[in-house]
Amino acid sequence: MKIFKSIKWRLQLWYGLILVVVLAGFGLTAYQLERNRQFRQVDDELHRRIGVLGNALHHPPPRRQDENEQPFDRPPPGQFPDAGPPLQRNRPLPEFNLPSWDAHFFDTNDPHGYYYVVFGTEGGGEIARSANYPNHEITSYSSDFFASVNRFSQFPTPATKPPRMFNFDNYRETADVLPSGETIWVGCSVLPELKELHRTALNLTAIGGLILLIGLAGGWWFVGRALQPISEISSTAVKISAGDLSQRINVAEAESELGQLAYVLNSTFARLEAAFAQQQQFTSDAAHELRTPVSVMLTQAQAALNRERTAPEYRETVEACQRAAQRMRRLIESLLALARLDAGQEALKRLRFDFSKTISDCAELVKPIAEERGVKIFTTLEPVEITGDSERLAQVVTNLLTNAVYYNQPGGEVRVRLESQGGMAIFTVSDTGAGIPAEDLSRVFERFYRADKSRSTGGNGLGLAISKAVVGAHGGTIEVSSAENVGTVFTVRLPAV
Numbered sequence: 001m002k003i004f005k006s007i008k009w010r011l012q013l014w015y016g017l018i019l020v021v022v023l024a025g026f027g028l029t030a031y032q033l034e035r036n037r038q039f040r041q042v043d044d045e046l047h048r049r050i051g052v053l054g055n056a057l058h059h060p061p062p063r064r065q066d067e068n069e070q071p072f073d074r075p076p077p078g079q080f081p082d083a084g085p086p087l088q089r090n091r092p093l094p095e096f097n098l099p100s101w102d103a104h105f106f107d108t109n110d111p112h113g114y115y116y117v118v119f120g121t122e123g124g125g126e127i128a129r130s131a132n133y134p135n136h137e138i139t140s141y142s143s144d145f146f147a148s149v150n151r152f153s154q155f156p157t158p159a160t161k162p163p164r165m166f167n168f169d170n171y172r173e174t175a176d177v178l179p180s181g182e183t184i185w186v187g188c189s190v191l192p193e194l195k196e197l198h199r200t201a202l203n204l205t206a207i208g209g210l211i212l213l214i215g216l217a218g219g220w221w222f223v224g225r226a227l228q229p230i231s232e233i234s235s236t237a238v239k240i241s242a243g244d245l246s247q248r249i250n251v252a253e254a255e256s257e258l259g260q261l262a263y264v265l266n267s268t269f270a271r272l273e274a275a276f277a278q279q280q281q282f283t284s285d286a287a288h289e290l291r292t293p294v295s296v297m298l299t300q301a302q303a304a305l306n307r308e309r310t311a312p313e314y315r316e317t318v319e320a321c322q323r324a325a326q327r328m329r330r331l332i333e334s335l336l337a338l339a340r341l342d343a344g345q346e347a348l349k350r351l352r353f354d355f356s357k358t359i360s361d362c363a364e365l366v367k368p369i370a371e372e373r374g375v376k377i378f379t380t381l382e383p384v385e386i387t388g389d390s391e392r393l394a395q396v397v398t399n400l401l402t403n404a405v406y407y408n409q410p411g412g413e414v415r416v417r418l419e420s421q422g423g424m425a426i427f428t429v430s431d432t433g434a435g436i437p438a439e440d441l442s443r444v445f446e447r448f449y450r451a452d453k454s455r456s457t458g459g460n461g462l463g464l465a466i467s468k469a470v471v472g473a474h475g476g477t478i479e480v481s482s483a484e485n486v487g488t489v490f491t492v493r494l495p496a497v
């Protein structure tokens with residue numbers, strides 16, 4: 001069944017089961033204790049009456065001369081008189097008269113309706129029986145029955161030995177055999193006690209039921225509250241899987257374990273959303289960048305095809321198409337490099353080489369462009385050995401140098417430095433260009449980001465993004481600091497050998 005698969009229901013069921021067992025245990029114990037207490041009272045009363053009857057049997061009250069005459073001294077309560085020598089088996093039955101002062105013990109108006117039967121010595125027959133004696137089956141007292149009474153009999157009953165009690169329907173009875181041989185049998189109705197116990201049982205059931213209800217309701221609320229983050233998490237996950245990455249889990253109880261899980265999931269969703277947005281941005285930027293050279297090529301081709309052209313005109317068109325294609329190739333190569341670096345597919349070489357040699361080679365390559373723009377390059381290179389992919393790192397150096405040249409001013413300078421510090425190779429490229437506005441500084445490493453579009457040299461805005469990815473793959477860092485109209489400094493730190 002489905003509900004038994006739900007954690008909430010399972011917890012509730014288990015919780016309810018424990019509650020029922022505990023409440024039933026408490027209820028039964030309480031009921032049993034109350035029952036014992038009530039019956040103990042009844043038993044005490046019954047034994048008191050055996051004493052009274054024993055007294056009456058061996059101290060029959062004198063026959064009164066007249067009604068005003070005072071009865072003789074009543075024996076102190078609870079004290080059973082000496083019963084005298086055991087009676088002979090076939091001696092005549094003693095006379096039995098219940099004294100008037102003891103009559104109230106067997107008052108017929110009493111709701112308990114105490115009654116008695118007195119038998120002579122074994123087999124001696126019945127001496128007396130109270131008028132209210134009920135007609136129940138056990139009235140035919142067999143010899144077995146007497147034997148069972150005898151076995152438990154002690155007169156007076158010692159406190160250590162529990163007296164034998166008999167229950168018939170709504171009656172409770174006990175018997176005792178006097179040392180003189182007579183058996184006194186007393187009983188009473190326990191209907192009031194049974195009614196009282198019935199009431200107690202109802203009360204206990206009602207209280208137990210109420211506690212169970214409150215417990216279950218409290219448990220339901222508590223479990224629901226504790227599991228609330230789970231339903232929040234699953235509903236948010238459903239919305240996210242449907243494509244809405246902006247959804248977040250509502251973390252109500254940040255301190256709880258599930259609250260912490262929700263918090264972690266939220267930050268994961270946020271990263272996912274950012275990565276997804278970045279990916280989307282990247283794709284649309286890439287498409288946008290590719291569109292420009294493609295448009296150039298199409299326009300040039302269309303113009304050339306419109307009418308007959310001279311050979312130099314065709315040549316110009318082809319050259320324009322070539323430039324556009326080269327730009328496209330650069331862009332595609334950059335995109336490919338980034339994609340591989342992202343996917344960790346770029347197999348970087350791990351070779352030991354002198355980084356200063358790579359830098360001076362790159363500087364030589366960039367020098368003609370620098371000279372073209374009237375920019376001077378100064379290098380101060382300390383030989384530092386590092387481990388990595390020299391070709392990829394050369395790409396980084398070239399990009400930083402070309403940036404420093406392109407974004408410089410005519411007659412400007414570029415200073416290139418490499419030194420070893422605390423086990424790191426520190427490579428800096430500083431220029432005397434216009435600098436990068438403070439608000440753009442944090443974004444220059446983003447893909448397709450170009451700080452000043454008006455000054456743009458037609459680059460793709462991918463050079464620094466690739467540089468950052470390559471340096472990161474070598475376990476290094478790249479930083480930028482810039483002051484407008486003073487210049488920019490890029491610092492690359494790589495672990496030295």
Ligand code: ATP
Nearest residue numbers: 403404407444450451452459460461462463464488
């Ligand atoms: P390419 O992908 O061809 O390198 P790009 O040079 O425009 O294109 P990046 O090298 O990533 O791209 O540079 C990003 C932007 O940062 C540049 O467009 C430029 O605005 C700014 N920038 C980079 N280096 C400097 C510098 N030394 N001085 C001033 N601005 C710079």
Ligand code: MG
Nearest residue numbers: 399403459463
């Ligand atoms: Mg660049």
